Amino acid sequence: MTARKEVPTVAQSTETDWVSRFADEVIAEAERRAPGKPIVCASGLSPSGPIHLGNLREVMTPHLVADEIRRRGHECVHILSWDDYDRYRKVPAGVDPSWSEHIGKPLTAVPAPPGSPHASWAEHFKAPMIEALREMGIEFHGISQTEQYTSGTYREQILHAMRHRAQIDAVLDRYRTKDKPGAAKGGKKQQQKPVDEAELAAAEGSGAAAEDDGSAGSAGYYPYKPYCSVCERDLTTVTSYDDETTELGYTCACGHAETVRLSEHNRGKLVWKVDWPMRWAYEGVVFEPSGVDHTSPGSSFVVGGQIVREVFGGDQPIGPMYAFVGISGMAKMSSSKGGVPTPADALEIMEAPLLRWLYARRRPNQAFKIAFDQEIQRTYDEWDALERKIAEGSAQPADAAAHSRATRTAGGELPATPRPLPYRTLASVVDITTGHDEQTLRILSDLDPENPVKSLEETRPRLDKAERWITTQVPADQRTRVREEPDTERLGALGETERASLRLLLEGLDDHWSLDGLTTLVYGVPKIQAGLAPDAKPTPELKVAQRAFFALLYELLVGRDTGPRLPTLLLAVGADRVRKLLAA
Template sequence: MATSAEADWVSRFADEVIAEAERRAPGKTIVCASGLSPSGPIHLGNLREVMTPHLVADEIRRRGHDVVHIISWDDYDRFRKVPAGVDSSWSEHIGKPLTSVPAPPGSEYPNWAEHFKAPMIAALAELGIEFHGISQTSQYTSGVYREQILLAMRERERIDAILDRYRTKEKPAPAKKQQKGALDEAEAAAAEAAAEGSGAAGEDDGKVAAGYFPYKPYCSVCERDTTTVTGYDDETTELSFTCACGHAETVRLSEHNRGKLVWKVDWPMRWAFEGVVFEPSGVDHSSPGSSFVVGGQIIREVFEAEQPIGPMYAFVGISGMAKMSSSKGAVPTPADALQIMEAPLLRWLYARRRPNQSFKIAFDQEIQRLYDEWDSLERKIAEGAALPADVAAYTRAVGTAAGPLPVTPRPLPYRTLASIVDITTGHEEQTLRILRDLDPEHPITYLDETRPRLDRAAHWVTTQVPAEQRTRVRDEPDTTLLASLDDRRRESLRLLLDGLDDHWSLDGLTTLVYGVPKIQAGLAPDTKPTPELKVAQREFFALLYELLVGRDTGPRLPTLLLAAGAPRVRTLLGG
């Protein structure tokens, strides 16, 4: 695999991270990091937060360095809002830590955070992503960060002064249409995220009437963070606060474990505590006053450490869907994507694009073209004709330093498998019959040869293809249409039927259906199509679709013919 600086973005970042780690602490384990909040479904946009450091850490590991990829689960964050589809009564838990909120109705998990972490953890395992998970609930409630919290409180005036440099800065205006047209969906969404601050610029930073306090306690009565610090004594570490529920309390911060640092202090504290060298951040962190920008100053001036290096990563969209938001619910997750595509393909989508490039993940018909592109890349690599960067992205997609990911033994075209599942409605015997006929010289003998790709295509058809677009082969011939045909069209059907037996394979039927109009025009079968010939072919195809499925379009005709079977094709075409 190419690993030069010119080869791909992953190699370039790996070079930088290794050099930076050696400068900071030679010989120590290199720490790459991600952070995820299980406040709702962890979607495919969030996956970029994980895939970027995973790919870099994996490249570092491939080179023989000691590296760890940590994922901080922000499960001690406050419950902000009830996602769509969850009973509105859950609003009574707003303000509590995510691990103190009951899981959604019917869940097998002990709390809200674990419910949304579980499918992400399973998806990461399927994707071959090795990581060390850190629960922030566990860290805070066990007192792991006690010294860091006390330091932040002692240095609260310094932190307040840093934050004050940005409090008066205006947020970027929302994206507007340009003179040459609107921003594309991904750019507009990224600009919107930056404008909103995505929980960064708009986050409660600890400023209250009594002064500035970077620590936010959870109330010991109602468990919410609807608290206001009213005083703090550096010498005794006594912290006084009131809560919106009416409770007032004084605790010793040297013993108190039910609260956390505000986000803009919490993040740089963790960078310093974990010794993070590489961590990417979303486009929202490029705005003035964002937690990444402010955190860079806080880590240097307060925690006396260095900020991680790492890129800003761009928006990830879904074909036909607007910007993803966990709080709004109904957003595709990595687990959803892995039901319709194999893990290497999903990894490839993230590996082939630089982090600052936005892209979309297809849940619509575009997934068929995507798989065609993937299969074409595999052929180019086998032939030695692929570019080095494409080889690198492919290599990172199909395996990790730990070894290769599972693959489909006989990877037939996704669109072919989808068509077969569509036509047979998933009937396994019928599916195997058609698969066996695709290539009689090298027949598929059992369905497992085509799995898991067959199962992914089946799931896509049953969940993503609208009922009105599903294919249903006619039970009886359209006698009215057959009787109305002129001599030329009758002749085209006769030529097709006469050639069925000799062309009963996917390639053979492809040659046959494209060849009939050529024969009628007195041309050789290998003639390149002229504009006139293409018109004749389209007319012939439309006739076949009408007679076979009752509409003028459908799945690829060779696949459709194989699926229907020769006897049924003869009946429906008047043979």
């Protein structure tokens, strides 16, 4: 975030984009529920493992709506609930198997994975997410559910839920029968449908709650589950409860049994399907989205809507469901972090405004993919094209709104690259220079000699993102390796036309040493050979000749039949080396 300054409302019209429409709805609803109070939007994340990039939608959706509400001058709080008092469910692959002794403890009571500087499992996975959210300019109020529960903040709500346990049980019972075949349905809200094994492992590791409504044991139904005071785990069963004294008896699988007074007991929590609606009422949440699976009958959102009204006397938030966010082409090398990319991984290869844009431009119910493969170059091309339209004033209102939401918040502008050269050009250059700064600067300043790049700083951070992408996401066999020595065999076997085309190219190099100049030159050589004017329209025959010429150049320069765009490649290779490799 740079200087705080006036940021205009994106849209006066309410029809501009989905964010504006939700903001209209939320402001009106907040006025109806609690006039004059700050408006509350909410997200919830479980730090039970690496927080998947797809789960960023859980935060981005309310963030964008809250930001639009702030732009309109309303006070708005974006709560981010860390579900860090949830139980530890599973030891993910790659972590010391002895961590299984902690299964059943709150995430904040489990030691961080070996080698971590953090105090607990939960802190270890929260920290990189918090850092990523900061980099993305997302302003939020984090609430640790461990702190809330262990400090007794929800005391009244817990006692209230226990007094109304029969009523809660009756609500849950309306769905239990329908729910039976898919008992795992309606777990924690931000879980995404896993698309492959790695994601499946991550989803399991991050705590999809199978048993989330409390079970009716022989002693009846209780919506509260204590963590055992001896072994810290939740392998407990409530055996008795006295509404008058609030005395609660429980037994644990470890053999411990005791009676505690719930009016002073701070070591346990409401079951998920009661916990969530309790918090809607407690915080006065007006907007909170959830994943697509959570709007089916018996899901926590639907059941929560009844519990919040019938038990807690509150209202269900406006809660759009959001669709799956997929990833294309996450290279294997990143799997050391658990096999699924996180927002921090994305921010290594793309700038924060671009990542914000991907979420802002799609309605929450539209699925989309985030590219870690070659497609990222096309995504950047689209982004640059939009920026040109914005500058010309020719962008469509919805596109302009998405751009504004991507590049700034009510708090100010996000940092931008001063001179945003095309990502694909930067990627090609660092691919060839392997990150050698001096060489990179020479090539970048040759791109446009009229207005040369004077320092790499002008091109950062985009340059660094492109470099990171090349080194971490592009497989070795797709990297560009310029020949050290000329391919004498191929050069010796050149046909007459080929020989002439190389001569024309080399003769033109000095006069065309810029990105535009070399573009004209490489397309122009086959035209000259065909006796056409430099500005001649391409004919099918000319296209064939151009393709053959380009293939020849790739072969002689990089030993393959394809590679980075030729003008960029020629600039990167340098005139002397081009002469050496192409001299027939």
